[in-house]
Amino acid sequence: MSGGTDSKHYRHLTNATLRFCPYSQSAAQGDAHRVHGTNERLSVDDFGRALCTYRVGLRLAGAARPGGAGGKGSHAPAGRLPVQLRVEVE
Numbered sequence: 237m238s239g240g241t242d243s244k245h246y247r248h249l250t251n252a253t254l255r256f257c258p259y260s261q262s263a264a265q266g267d268a269h270r271v272h273g274t275n276e277r278l279s280v281d282d283f284g285r286a287l288c289t290y291r292v293g294l295r296l297a298g299a300a301r302p303g304g305a306g307g308k309g310s311h312a313p314a315g316r317l318p319v320q321l322r323v324e325v326e
Contacts, residue, residue: 258289 259282278286 258286259283 259278
C-alpha cells in the first residue's frame, strides 16, 4: 500500500524509520473502500502477511548490526539468518 505512514512523526528521533505499509488492498476485490473509510480495516490474510513482512525485515535489519544474527551473542549459526515465515490464519 502506498501513501503516508505515522513514521513522519518520529523523524526528529531517528533517521531509521520504516516508511511503508506491507498491505495489499485490491480495488478488484472491493478493498478500496476500507482505507480511510468508516470502520477502516484490512483483511485477516493481509494482516498476517504484513506481520510476516515486518518480522522478516526486522530480523534482517538486526542481522546487519554487530552482534546480530550470526554475530557474537547471537543464537543463530554464523551465516544463517533466524527467519521463520509462518502465518496461521483461521
